[in-house]
Amino acid sequence: MSTARAERLVNLVLALLSTRQYLTAERIRGIVPGYADAASDDAYFRMFERDKTELRELGIPLETGRNSAFDSIEGYRIARRDYELGEIDLAPDEATAVGLAVRLWDSPELTGQAQGALVKLRAAGVEVDNDARMVVEPRVRTEPAFGPLLAAVQNTQAVQFEYRRSGSPERRMRTLEPWGVVSWKARWYVVGHDRDRDAPRCFRLSRITGQVKPVGKRGVVQRPEDVNLLQFVGATGDSEPTPISTARLWVADDRAAGVRRRGKVVGRTTIGDDEGDVVEIELHFPESAADWIAAQGPDVLVLEPDVLAKGVQDRLEAVLQQGSGR
Template identity: 80%
Template sequence: MSTARAERLVNLVLALLSTRQYLTAERIRGIVPGYADAVSDEAFFRMFERDKTELRELGIPLETGRNSSFDSVEGYRIARRDYELGEIELAPDEATAVGLAVRLWDSPELTGQAQGALVKLRAAGVEVENGAPTVVESRVRAESAFSPLLAAVQNRQAVSFQYRRSGSPDRLMRTLEPWGVVSWKARWYVIGHDRDRQAPRCFRLSRVSGDVRTVGKPGEVRRPEDVNLLEFVAVTGDQDPTPVATATVWIADRRAAGVRRHAKLVGRLAVDGVDGDLAEIELFAPESAADWIAGHGPDVLVLEPDVLAKSVRDRLEAIVHHGGRP
């Protein structure tokens, strides 16, 4: 919906709420900003019909009627009794839960929405307890990927994103048909059908890097009716992924700290008179590990597997061939 149309609809609602009488279309055309832009009577009536349909689809109770039996033209109004929110009643424990939920959010976007809900409850006369029990200490951090992934779930649209698996610096591209976003143990997860693995998977939002991009058209994703998202995360969310392969490497002493963080030292070895450690590294994406290892130059030497050793060597030779430029 365009900004101009949204403003016109808001003005229309305010005008119809502010009067007890029925306002005719011509009267509305004269007092509601936005309708004066219509180039002709026919254009105005088409615009007005679309707006009436929009209001009814939004659930706004638009009434039609006449102010007296002498009126020949019907008018419109919105009855406040049907439009306004009814009285809100929360039990003490429910009000406390609302206050606790506000304290749990750790995101500017979600905090604003939660605080807004709190203000509305208090305006309605509901006393919400801010001093909620301190038994819940953790805060739910909404990652940057939260909003686009939640929007994709609501639009039933597939997404693609880069994902860093546990214990690995590699970032892999994933294409997911999202079913839902849930919080488990103070972490956010998205669950859905992984097109790359052709199986259900969950991904921790804190490991999503870069932009989340939509794939295909809205409405294409179908969530299975029997899936329990929270249960799925509880079973699989904190499990370490299975490595695809293991590489044996030599690491020069006091060098390549980035490789050492992910390596298991298994012995000592000297290469061309230079002392170092013999180590094993679990690989989750062998196809991208060569770039990562080659970035450490002569400080890391791949011993096994041969395919990875050759890939690293090819990259280093290419750098030398281009005068030090990759």
């Protein structure tokens, strides 16, 4: 799916979810960003029909109806009672995990084009639900290879990329017929047929260096019907042993309970004007640990090793750059 279409679908969901009224196709065309670019009425209606089908395939409950008996044309809306999740009861450790995830996400109430859509709704006389908080801007980073590989999967096209094996600086060029991109144990993998080895293989995206380049024509890659990508990665991914390292962290008082549970307090120190504990923690996967620690923000500081401290610093600086560029 293109970025423009994805943004248009998000705006459509926002508009239909933010009103209790049924919106006709014509009103949606004037309200939702992305539809005004349609070259003609027929082009718009074809675009709108595709978008409706896409939403229904995604499981979004799209309702049709009329606001009154005097309306001659049906409209559309999304009932929040059908769209929202029910109440979820979390155990303390589960709540802590969710809290850590939330620290990686910036969730303003309304941003960018989404706010423009609501302004147009109100200007058109549409009753808008002021409690709507649907827009979420992710701060979770994906690997640079993610987009090109996903596009290659959708285009059923082979790709080439340089790949670095675990524990080795050597890079080798790989030619892959990609079947899919999946997440396994907080890492992204691409699975497919390795033409160089003439066998199915999976590759971790964080070890792909340089650009992912499409090779050959589209429509030539065929994914086997009986392959389960997650099972394949689980059976073959990370089969190489990963050494355990020990990190020393400063943890602010009464903060980062999840870090404290996984580590051992070995001392006390003051960072700036803030007091806290020195915690030692064993890390099986340093790469993902940098993401996890960065999610703690100023509550946790890496004292050693330097490579982990640098990894956390890079992630925090990337978030700051994204925020300043909005």
